[in-house]
Every structure is written in C-alpha cells, then in structure tokens.
Amino acid sequence: MATDLVPEVVQPAANSSRPATGPRRRRRTHNLWRYRWLYLLLLPGLAYFLLFKYLPMYGLTIAFKDYVPFLGYSGSEWVGLKHFQELFTGPDFGRLMFNTLLLAVLTVVFVFPAPIVVALLLNELRVNVLKRSVQSLVYIPHFLSWTIVASLTYLLFSVDFGVIANWIHGLVGGQKTDYVAQADWFRPLIVLQLLWKQTGWGTIIYLAALAGVDSQLYEAARVDGAGRWRQFWHITLPAIRPTIVVMAILTSGHLMDSGFEQIWLMTTSLNRDVADVFDTFVYYIGITQGSFSYATAVGLFKGVIGVVLIFGSNFLAKRMGQRGLF
Amino acid sequence: MKQRVRYYDSVGSRVFDVLNVVLLSGLAIVTVLPLLYVLAGSFATESEISSRPFFLWPHKFVTDTYHYIFSTDTFVRALLTTVGVTAVGTVIQLLLTLTMAYPLAKKFLPGRALVLNLVIFTLVFSGGMIPTYLVVRDLGLLDSYWALMLPLAINPFYLIVVKSFFQELPEALEEAARIDGCNELNVFLRIVLPLSKPIIATFSLFYAVGIWNDYMSPLLYIDDSKKWTLQMIVRQLTAANADSANVLQQLETVTFPEQGLKFAVVVVATLPILFFYPFLQKHFAKGVLIGSVKE
Numbered sequence: 001m002a003t004d005l006v007p008e009v010v011q012p013a014a015n016s017s018r019p020a021t022g023p024r025r026r027r028r029t030h031n032l033w034r035y036r037w038l039y040l041l042l043l044p045g046l047a048y049f050l051l052f053k054y055l056p057m058y059g060l061t062i063a064f065k066d067y068v069p070f071l072g073y074s075g076s077e078w079v080g081l082k083h084f085q086e087l088f089t090g091p092d093f094g095r096l097m098f099n100t101l102l103l104a105v106l107t108v109v110f111v112f113p114a115p116i117v118v119a120l121l122l123n124e125l126r127v128n129v130l131k132r133s134v135q136s137l138v139y140i141p142h143f144l145s146w147t148i149v150a151s152l153t154y155l156l157f158s159v160d161f162g163v164i165a166n167w168i169h170g171l172v173g174g175q176k177t178d179y180v181a182q183a184d185w186f187r188p189l190i191v192l193q194l195l196w197k198q199t200g201w202g203t204i205i206y207l208a209a210l211a212g213v214d215s216q217l218y219e220a221a222r223v224d225g226a227g228r229w230r231q232f233w234h235i236t237l238p239a240i241r242p243t244i245v246v247m248a249i250l251t252s253g254h255l256m257d258s259g260f261e262q263i264w265l266m267t268t269s270l271n272r273d274v275a276d277v278f279d280t281f282v283y284y285i286g287i288t289q290g291s292f293s294y295a296t297a298v299g300l301f302k303g304v305i306g307v308v309l310i311f312g313s314n315f316l317a318k319r320m321g322q323r324g325l326f
Numbered sequence: 327m328k329q330r331v332r333y334y335d336s337v338g339s340r341v342f343d344v345l346n347v348v349l350l351s352g353l354a355i356v357t358v359l360p361l362l363y364v365l366a367g368s369f370a371t372e373s374e375i376s377s378r379p380f381f382l383w384p385h386k387f388v389t390d391t392y393h394y395i396f397s398t399d400t401f402v403r404a405l406l407t408t409v410g411v412t413a414v415g416t417v418i419q420l421l422l423t424l425t426m427a428y429p430l431a432k433k434f435l436p437g438r439a440l441v442l443n444l445v446i447f448t449l450v451f452s453g454g455m456i457p458t459y460l461v462v463r464d465l466g467l468l469d470s471y472w473a474l475m476l477p478l479a480i481n482p483f484y485l486i487v488v489k490s491f492f493q494e495l496p497e498a499l500e501e502a503a504r505i506d507g508c509n510e511l512n513v514f515l516r517i518v519l520p521l522s523k524p525i526i527a528t529f530s531l532f533y534a535v536g537i538w539n540d541y542m543s544p545l546l547y548i549d550d551s552k553k554w555t556l557q558m559i560v561r562q563l564t565a566a567n568a569d570s571a572n573v574l575q576q577l578e579t580v581t582f583p584e585q586g587l588k589f590a591v592v593v594v595a596t597l598p599i600l601f602f603y604p605f606l607q608k609h610f611a612k613g614v615l616i617g618s619v620k621e
Contacts (some may be wrong), residue, residue, distance in 0.1 A: 031436050037510035038429040042441065045426025047478050049444055055461050056453025062460075118353065121346055130347065136607060137354040140361070143599050143606060145539030147557045151564035151592045152360045155367070161585060163363065163380045170379075201355065228339045253450075260455075261541050265561060279455075284457040287546065299454035307451050 052121040065295035076293075083297035092281065096171075100277040103263075106187060110252055111194045116244060122203060123236065128199025132259040147192050148293025150265035155179055157189065163311045183271040190266060194259075202247075209243040231315065249317050253310030256302050349542070361596070368392070375585045386494035391590035400551075401559060407471070408556040412537045415475035420526065422479050423488055430485075442489075445482050450605040459546055473547035474555070476542065481536070492518065493524045531606050535599060542544050556595045561618050564588040575604035 032039065058073070064081055065076040087093055117140070118305045141149070156164045159178040169176050179185040213235065221231050258277040267275040276284075278298060286295025355469045362382050367375050368391055370384035378385075395401045399564040429435055429444055452458075458477060467473040495518060518525075548554060 014406065028436075035429075035435055035510070035512075038432060038435055041425040041511070041514060042575065043486070044430040045480055046441060046444075048422055048426075048476075049448065051465075052450045052458065052461065052477050052479070053452065054444070055453075056457035059453055059457030059460055062457070070595055119351075121350055124342070124346055125350060126343065127347070134350045134354045140596050140600070140603060141357060143535055143539075143603065145541060145557055145560075147539075147541050148561045148592060148596055151588070152364065153558055154564050155364060156360060156465070156587065161376050170370050196357065196360075227336065228342070237396075256612070264545075265541070274349060282455050287459065292456055296454065296456045299456055303451055303454055310450055 012126075019032075049270065059299050063300045064171055065293055065297075066123060067293040077295075083294045086294060087298055087301060092276070093271070095273065096276060099274060100256060100258055103187065103190065103258050106191050107194065108255075110191050111198065112248070114199040115166065116197055116201065116206055116240070118199055119203040119206035119210065119240075120236065122207060124232075135184070135200070135203070136205070140200070141197045143202035144197070145263055146259075146261040149197055149262070153189060153193060157185075162164065170224075181268045182272045183274045186266060186271040186274050193262060193266075205247065206240050208241055209240045214241045245317050245320075249313045252313040253306060255309055257305050259318050274300050361600075364517075364589050364592050364596075368586060368593045370586065372585055372587075390500050391586040392594075395590055395594070400554075401591070403552065404556050404559045409555065410537060411471055411474045411555065412534050414471075415478075415537040416530055416534045418475055419479050419481070419537075420530055422521070423481070423485050423529065423533075424526070425514075426480065426524070427485055428489035428492055430489045431461060442541070445485060448482050455546070461478060462547055465541060468547055469550050469553060470547075471553065474543045477543065477547075478536070478540070481533070484532060488522075488525060488529065491522065495521055527605070534607065535602075535606070540596065556591075560591055560595050563591055 028109065035146055044266065062073060062078060064078060065073075066079050066082075067073070067076045122131055122134065125134070154162070156162050157179040159176055159180070161166060162179070165177065166178055177185070179189065217235050220288075221235060256278060258279050260279040260283065263275060263277055264280050264283065267280060279302070282295045282299045282302075285291050285298065358383075363380060366384055369387050369389065370378075370381070371386050371388050371390075374381070374386065376383055430438055430445075433439065453461075462468065462473050462477055467476065499517055499521075500513050503517050504510075508516065512617050537559065540555075541561065544553075544555045544558050548558070551558075
C-alpha cells in the first residue's frame, strides 16, 4: 500500500477542497487512489445500472432498425421511422391510446382522491386505538401481489362460484353475468382493484403531512370561534395541499403506465378490445410475436410521453407557485 | 369528560364522529373480508364452497386441499423456488444497494454527482420491457433463476432513501474511525453498517416482498414450467385468463379438490407476507417518509 502522496491519517478524506496543484490528470489518478475503497464500493452498483438500465437504453436503437437477433444490434439494418409510422397509421394505435388514457382518467378521478379522503377522515378520528387498527388493516393489500389480487377478483366475481357475482345475481336476478371475462366490467374491476390495493397505503404520505400541522393553529382558530368545519377548511386542507401537488405530479408522470401486471392478469379473450394498453401491447407484439423492433418502438413512444409528462407537470407545479420535484 | 370545554362539540360534529367511525370501520372490514373468505374457503369442502354464498367459518373443517398441494411436485417445487429466489435475491439486492449508497452519500467524492444523476434519470426514463428482455437474453439468463434476481437488483428509489439515511449519520463517528487509521471500507463495515440496522431491516423486507410478489420477471424470462415461482402457479390456477386445465393436468392426479385448491394456493402465496406484515408495518412508514425527503 503506497500512501506516498497524502497519508489518509493526516488528511481526512472529508477535507477535499484543497487548492488544485499540479496537472489535472495527476490529481485525478491521485483522487482515484485516495478514494479507492469508495470507488470499489460504488463499482458493483454502477455496473448494475450500466448493464440493466443503460444498456437497454442503447438497445432502444432497434426501434429505428429491423432487428434480427442473428445480426445483433449493430448489424441490423436502419429503417428510420418505419415502426413509428406503422404504429401511428396502424389499426391498433387509436384503441391503445383510448384505453390507456381512459384508464388514466378513471385513475385520476377515482383512485387519486381516495387516499386523500381516507387520510382526512382518519385524521378526524378521535379514538386513537381505532385509528391505528384501521390503518393496520387497510395497509395490508399493498403488500399482496397483483396475481393474488387477480385471484381474489376471480374468486369473488367469477360466474360459477364467485361470492359477489352470486350475491348480485340474487339481488338483481336475470341472467348471470360473467364479470371477470366481460369487456363491460373490465374497467370497473380495474378501478376497484386499484382502490382496494392502494387506497390505504396512499394515506401514509398524507397522514404524515397532517401530523406535521402545528396544533397551536387549531387552538388559535378555536379561540377565534372557528368550528370544526372551518378548522378543516382553513388549516387542515391547506396543510396537505403541497403534498397533494407533489403526488399529482408523480401520478401525472405515470399516466401512461397502466400497470402491466394488473392489466395483463385481467385480460381475457373477451375483453382484449378494452383491455389492451401500450404496456401489454408491447408484451404481445414483442415477446409473444417476436417483433422486437416494433414493440421497442411502441415502448419508446410511451416512454418519451412519460418523460414529457413528468417534466411538464413539474413545470406546471412550479408555475403555480408550488415546490416541484426537481 | 365535561371539564374540558370543547369548542367544536356541536350536534353536527358528534354526528360526524359517529358516521366517521362507522365509515372507517366499514372500510377496514371490507378490505380484509376477501382475505378472510379465501382463508375460510381453503379449509372448506368442495360442496360448501359451491353451495354456501359467503362464510368466514366453514361448517366442516377440512385440510384436504393443503394435504393435496403439498403432495404435488409442481407446487412444492414452486414454493421452494420462490423461497430460494427470494432469499438469495434479497441478499444480492441489499449488498448492491448498501455498497452503492455509501459512496453516493459522500459529498466530497469526485464523480458522485454524475453517478447520482445517472441513477435519478432511470426514475424518469427506462429502456423498457423489450430492450431489457434482450439484454437478459443476450446475457444467457433466460430460464435461469438469476433472471429473477439480477435485473431488479437495485431499486433506484430505495437506493436514494438509503443514501439519504447514510448522509444523516453523524460524520464525527466516521471521522474518528478514519483518524484511528480505518480505511473507507472498514469505516463502512464497522461503523456505518452497524448503525444502519433499522434501515437494513426495512429494505430487506421491502426487497423480499418485491421478489416474492414479482410476476412480470418469471413471465418474461422463465419458460420452463419446472422453474416457475408461486405467483406463476397462482396465476395459472385462478386468474381471469387462467389456463387452469393445463396446470391441473400437470399436477397429474385423478381426483383433487379443484375449487378448494384455488383458495389454498392463494393462501399459501399470501401467508408469508401476512406473517411478516407486523415487522413490515413497524418499519415501512419510516421508509416511505425518509423517501419523501428531498435531496
């Protein structure tokens, strides 16, 4: 171990704002040696990111090629925007866009506000034991897999022995409906699953914001004669507004991500028309049919929109005077 | 009860309180009812499942389904595979996350900003399903258990949270160790890691749950049904688009409790999560909240 340059004992690593002396390259190799252990620790993780995150980004080039596995990434022929043209003019694009956006709208309307409402109700709960029990129970579904959620849906709604299906049948009568397979019920079930799985978990971040409200504010308001509703309106609600904005930014950045596992598990031969979204389409085209280039182009299109959405909503939030994400 | 003057104890306010209790209790019950029903159903007879509309306690308590599934190769193999992949995968994930987060927490480290930006960029944009699949394929990992662990080895969110946690640690301790002649590796191993037990517990659970629940990776990378994980079995048996006939054929027996089987499989795939849930609950809120702290 040659510690000839600067022994670490004398010069603690944190103190690195030393004036630059000597040529740059020498300083670099010097730093590399000096922080060798840190770089060594960094290396496996960095390798992971390069291999499994950045190499696939290079792989995106096949969206502009006719990828033939035999020829590889660089050997395959460039075809420009052919696959994108195919996507935009093809029969599937309108349907995919409609399905993806409609699910996004349904999510924003029904799923996004749910944790806010539940968190606000929990916040008003004065019995602490009850509050904690409710929290413990509603968090559970978050930790269950989508396969379990899909199975529960099937066990509850299937036509032959689904409990809820039979129950509704008993109430309404008429012919039995196959909720799980039919196209009409696809979207309601997806929303229901999301509500069941994510509502409780979603409250955590809002409850944290609510817990941070200074109780003196409420006392002062009470002294001024504010009732419960006015306290809620003027203190509680403004307190979680920044959190709502941040969550809205995060959500809108992922509007095009329809949850591959969830959708895929709920897709049947009868509901393909309403169930197909970009994410699942990429799987069908790419993995099932082996059209790697076309599927990559579809995925890239979706990814680019995602980036635009994230930066767009972040910009919008800042314009509205809120703290953005970056 | 009357001594304290409550300025907001109007009639309306009390009615709201009662309604609120009812509403939230109802919500909690509705949330867990499906799980309780499936648990009850897994111990019920075939005829009870098909004849009784809803129950939380079977008339006749039977364990046929469990005897059956634990006697089949397919299921036991899937269970062992899932346990193994989850255990090994979690260790890999923790190792990579912790070792990478530590240097990233050192603000003086040249090149740190670049790497951090590389990490953050992956939160916004990714190569997507197909290019990642092709990388896994080109690495020869298709149909290998490694495909279930390596492509998800670091969750960038968790990495950033762990990094923030390391940054919060008192610098003085590390400083003292350095002055005593410890190199950075030893500082990390002997000072930082022992101080990080809570966060290690949190993220080992998070990662383990992630692998246990992962359905997309086996779907994408595993063709060989002998290497299926539990989630694949669950899906094959009970999902909306299930191909249960195919699997039941593989389970290769003549008589089996067909409906009860579905209930029992769901229970077995869920139970470990519910078992760890109390530990998860102790830690997860912390994890979520540290994550919300801005860089």
